[in-house]
Amino acid sequence: MKLLVCVSQTPDTTAKIKFTADNSQFDKNGVQFIMNPYDEWYALVRALELKEQVGGTVTLLHVGPKENEAVIRKGLAIGADNAIRIDAEAKSSLFVAKQIAEYAKTEGFDLLFFGKETIDYNGSEVPAMVSEYLDLPFVSYGIEMSVEGTTATVQRDIEGGKEVLTVDTPFVLSCAKGMAEQRIPNMRGIMMAKRKPIKVVPAVEAAVGAELVGYAYPPEKGDVKLIDADNMDELVQLLHNEAKVI
Amino acid sequence: MAVLVFAESLTGSIKKIAQEAVAYGYQAAQAMGTECIALTIGQADGAGDLGLYGAAKVYNVDASNDFDAQVYASILGQAANKFGADLIVFAHSSSGKSLAGRLAARFDAALVTAATSIPTVADGGLHISKGVFSGKAFATYALKTDKKVVTIAGNTFRPTEVGAAVAIESVSLDAATGRIKVKEVNTVTGAVPLPEAELVVSAGRGMKGPENWGIIEELAGTLGAATACSRPVADVHWRPHHEHVGQTGVAIRPTLYFAIGISGAIQHLAGVNQSKVIVVINKDPEAPFFKAADYGVVGDLFDVVPKLNAALAKFKANN
Incomplete structure (x- = not known):
């Protein structure tokens, strides 16, 4: 099978989030970037497992400038066969989705893997957009998948439970926790990754969609009010009279 | 001109998230000087009550409740054109998120997901805010495309009664057969998701x-x-x-x-x-x-x- 895994990079989970003085841009200074965990742990690893089961190739795709190549190398070290970098700043989800779709439309991939969302903007937007641009079925929030021939059976998260469905390839899949287990690249993988090809593809013209106006910090949280363990009546009264939530 | 709300009913009835989406659509429509239209697909018990929360009209499309993003996006795309929707509103649910991206791509439209603010009219378009960086900040976006798409954060926009229940009108749109076959839906019954x-x-x-x-x-x-x-x-x-x-x-x-x-x-x-x-x-x-x-x-x-x-x-x- 010909498998595509789209990966994005995000600030590390523990990164301190700050903006430029006028709050118009995210301040990247001193921020450690990582491969988006959903893309790495679930989408990439599940694609590798599928390749191990049925054969084929796993291609990694990233939309971003050259300085993001560390993320691509990591994906290659984990086991992807080759990589595509579309040479453009990821201006918006719509822009990125168009780049991916333009590349993928003539490549004949059987399955396109994405993480369920990125941990910075939590939008869950790109895989849905790619599936629309390519007119493919979209299976979101997959937590388990088995593949027989060209038919996949996928279990997906829905509100308060699960749904089981079947779909034939090709389709777009977004992966949530449960789809696979994280793999740590070993030394051999890291060495091999240095020799694997990264093909650089120029970006196409694309709409940007929503335009960022600016950022704001959430209101400061006041100090915690501690209540004595033997005085739960007081806590109940505070929740009722002060917080007004019960 | 209109605000179109997809009032989801995947298990056959209208739930709180759909009411919240309508409440949001109503407030957005007020800000934009237009009306809020709700669209339901398949069985949608309780849809008439969406009028209470601000839907001027509630339409129903006769199609399966089995969710297939490709089929539903096609129906909603047709509805958005038919009703001249400038803003399309979804709940930030598993299906709402799957559809919002598809609709945005279909119309090359500006999209904001998990919105935490009612749109304000500005810059010849709309301004909408959302939480980013896992709640560590908020970002405000300008949406200036002809059609705009938004999913709304849950438990944020309370459904309040602003109108009366309405009769459901059926609307005929092309519902193609999808490629996804839903085999099983297991949700906790009786409990609030x-x-x-x-x-x-x-x-x-x-x-x-x-x-x-x-x-x-x-x-x-x-x-x-x-x-x-x-x-x-x-x-x-x-x-x-x-x-x-x-x-x-x-x-x-x-x-x-x-x-x-x-x-x-x-x-x-x-x-x-x-x-x-x-x-x-x-x-x-x-x-x-x-x-x-x-x-x-x-x-x-x-x-x-x-x-x-x-x-x-x-x-x-x-x-």
Whole structure:
């Protein structure tokens, strides 16, 4: 099978989030970037497992400038066969989705893997957009998948439970926790990754969609009010009279 | 010109998230000087009541309730054109998110997901804000395309009665046969799905074992709250996977969140830090969760939780 895994990079989970003085841009200074965990742990690893089961190739795709190549190398070290970098700043989800779709439309991939969302903007937007641009079925929030021939059976998260469905390839899949287990690249993988090809593809013209106006910090949280363990009546009264939530 | 709201009814009836989407659509329509139209697909019990929350019209398309994003996006795309929708509103649910991106791509439209603000008219378009960086900041976007798409954060826009129930009108749109075959839908019946719950009682490793969850369920029962858990607890199957809140689980925004025996790792906070009020019960006064809490109780949960339950039961009996 010909498998595509789209990966994005995000600030590390523990990164301190700050903006430029006028709050118009995210301040990247001193921020450690990582491969988006959903893309790495679930989408990439599940694609590798599928390749191990049925054969084929796993291609990694990233939309971003050259300085993001560390993320691509990591994906290659984990086991992807080759990589595509579309040479453009990821201006918006719509822009990125168009780049991916333009590349993928003539490549004949059987399955396109994405993480369920990125941990910075939590939008869950790109895989849905790619599936629309390519007119493919979209299976979101997959937590388990088995593949027989060209038919996949996928279990997906829905509100308060699960749904089981079947779909034939090709389709777009977004992966949530449960789809696979994280793999740590070993030394051999890291060495091999240095020799694997990264093909650089120029970006196409694309709409940007929503335009960022600016950022704001959430209101400061006041100090915690501690209540004595033997005085739960007081806590109940505070929740009722002060917080007004019960 | 119109605001089109997809009022989802995947299990055959209209739930709170659809009412919230209509309430949002109504307020957006007020700001934009237009009207709010709700569209339902398949069986949608209770759809007429969407008029109460601001839908001027409620339409129904005769199609399967089995969700297929490709089919539903096609129906909604046709509806958006037919009704001249400038703004299309979805709940930020598993299906709403799957559709919003598709609609945005279909129209090359500006999209904001998990919006936390009602649109304001500005810059020849709309301004809408959302939480970013797992709740550590907010971003405001300008949407200037002809059609605009938004999903709205749950538990944020309260359905309030502004109108009267309306008759449902059927509308005929082309519903192509999809390629996805839904085999099974298993949802917890009777309970409020966690993302919709206003009150949530959540517990973690401090519980020491699944057999001790009785006190959590009692507390949730007294409050009328949903139960949730931290990642380690779901990982070892003490609690079902769908109860796991946090970065890799469900992100929730209840009005009241009880964190019991949960230390408050940053990945957990990412899923709950937009709760309105957080109460932390932990025997470790250094637990990081206290920094994110509004109210805290330092103590042994096996002692504190039954006392809290008794105090709440007394309060409920008197109010």
